[in-house]
Amino acid sequence: MPPTLTDRPARLSRTAYVELLMNLMRREIKGRYSQSFFGAGWAIAQPLATMAVFTLVFARLGQMPSDGAPYPLFAYAALVPWFFFSNSVNTGTMSLVTYRNIVTKTYFPREIVPLAQVGSRLVDFGAAAGLYVLLMIYYGVGVGPWGALVPVFLLLLLLFTLGVTLLTSAVNVFYRDVNPVVQIGLQLWLYLTPVAYPLSAVPAEYRWFFLLNPLTGVIEGLRAVLLFGRAPEWPVVAISASSIITLFVAAAVFFKKTDKYFADVI
Amino acid sequence: MSVAIQLEGASKRYRTGRSRTLVDLVASTVGEWRGRRAEVHSATRGTVDATIHALRDVSFEVPQGAGLGIIGRNGAGKTTLLKLISRVTWPTSGTVRVAGHVVSLIELGAGFHPELTGRENVYLGAGLFGLTRAEIDRQFDGIVHFADVERLIDTPMKRYSSGLYARLGFSVAIHSRPDIVLVDEVLAVGDATFRRRALEALRGLIAEGRTVLFISHDMWNVRRLCSQILWMEDGRVRAHGPAGEIAERYMNEVNLDAMANQDTALQSHRGGTGEVRFESVELVDEHGAPAATLRMGDTLEVRATYRAVQRVERPVFQVALVDVDTGVVITTASSSPADTPAFVEGEGGFVCRFPRVPLRPRQYVLRLAVMDQFQLASYDLITAGPRFAVVGQGAGVDSLADEQDGLVALPFEFAALGDRAAAGGRP
Secondary structure (H helix, E strand, O other): OOOOOOOOOOOOOHHHHHHHHHHHHHHHHHHHHHHOOOOHHHHHHHHHHHHHHHHHHHHHHHHOOOOOHHHHHHHHHHHHHHHHHHHHHHHHHHHHHHHHHOOOOOOOOOOOOHHHHHHHHHHHHHHHHHHHHHHHHOOOOOOOOOHHHHHHHHHHEEEEHHHHHHHHHHHHOOOHHHHHHHHHHHHHHHHHHOOOOOHOOOOOHHHHHHOHHHHHHEEEEHHHHHHHHHHOHHHHHHHHHHHHHHHHHHHHHHHHHHHHHHHHHO | OOOEEEEEEEEEEEEEOOOOOOHHHHHHHHHOOOOOEEEEEEEOOEEEOOEEEEEEEEEEEEEEOOOOEEOOOOOOOOOHHHHHHHHOOOOOOOEEEOOEEEEEEEOOOOOOOOOHHHHHHHHHHHHOOOOOHHHHHHHHHHHHHHHHHHHHHOOOOHHHHHHHHHHHHHHHHHHHOOOOEEEOOHHHOOOOHHHHHHHHHHHHHHHHHEEEEEEEOOHHHHHHHOOEEEEEEEEEEEEEHHHHHHHHHHHHHHHHHHHHHHHHHHOOOOEEOEEEEEEEEEEEEEOEEEEEEEEEEOOOOEEEEEEEEEEEEEEEEEEEEEEEOEEEEEEEEOOOOOOOOOOEHHHHHHHEHHHOOOOOEEEEEEEEEEEEEOOOEEEEEEEOOOOEEEOOOOOOOOOOOOHHHEEEEEEEEEEEOOOOOEEEEEO
């Protein structure tokens, strides 16, 4: 059958779409770690070193409570998802600009570029999570039945990361101001998220502020089911989950509405 | 015949200058409140309109299986046109309809990553054109063979030469089962062998019924590949029609412009030490009328005047005819004792006459030099002097000569052995 005239862009087959995403992820990962001696070992170094510093500063000097868990494990359990989020957003924001030469020269679904950035960080996440398992064994901490909820929180983490990355990468095409804002924002965000401290250490009058942060529910929840073997605080999870899903849908719609202008302004 | 590409009143506007900062945004918003048009403040030209009309109301159709050449000056909107068709960008108004899978060769190997091997990049690049792994597997050998990179296919592409890079990019693109191929000047990279193979591949695609849009400044390539030409000027369609007719009109105009701009042409591309300087260079036909276009076998005269600011002993005047695409065809010099004046001082001139120019129909440019008596150093050198075109008898695709056929036509006689009836011929 001869192709018919249309004013809409050609759609990739689902296989082609997934494979292109995989290829771009591979390109990212290879580009990041090729010609480096430790390779993906660097993916572990970042949360591990931060864990060491946090342990020294917050636990030793600051007497920070960790709800009874070993502090290094307590911090590491939150740092792994945190760095997945922050590294994804960090490089994802500039990704469309970095890929300018293909965005302005060939047509393909534009969201593949930020998606590949987030996807490539899954490898780092996997490596760092592997070390977490070793740390659990070292500290003799087991996983209870609540551990079955881990995939739910990881899915929320992924959706939130995708939503923020789609949004920042798209707006950054039009206003490069987004990138510095994101860089500064991520640094502050780490301290405003219960990573180095438990939510229970936050005074009651500030608690509402922490609940505005969707990552609070994800990180607190992950720690509850994985480290403390107890049920998460359901209201906190509910708030996080609903705001994450709303943000993701809004970001995806915004991205698809604006992507036809990317090549003009990039 | 079904239509592959259809544009109806397509326009594309861009904002100029800096990308919008908060300050610009505030300024233009305030301006719009006060009912002003978007404007840019320029120190040299005052306030100018801030929008560029890259394309204005462009309408045309391309039938499936056609080769369409797109010609025009830089900034005429040729590349914007291809970007609209490839969906990289969208028209500000009007519609662009396309039938089938479009592959654009706006930049060869744009999706490649230097750290990845050639093999990995083939999968990455073809994936950007919408192919699945299974489809690429089937095409892989063909891609590698066409690009001639078997030996280096598992080497990271940062070790590739730029020509090889482009070759693999081209090969991936044409093996991506395109219905429509967009080519933008990319054949300028790579060597002559590759250019020829690439052109042959594009011709093959047309023969298979694919549609090819081809931007090039090389009129000969355009005419060899394309049956139709779209001539763009200032974002509008200037003309659209049979390749031979449009190309002839375009070349005449370019040549007339070149004649009008000869003074500026003499100013640029100038070398030499300056003891003698050409003042004017003129191309005339046998009747003494200015000539920008001549037919094969016509007479061509080069008339030049010069001024020597100091006395120069036994200068040698050189006139070279240079093929625009391939280089020098012939160099003549006034080196015989009879031609060479003992000295020059003040103003002077010469005529160099080429009776019955045996050049094949192509575009040529004149190179002139005044050199010392040993032809080692030049007093004056004009590398890009006046241009002229030689045209054949017909106006079809064949009226421009292929560089493989050679550039010069010699009279010859052809006879079968043992047959007394000789077939004589003048090319």
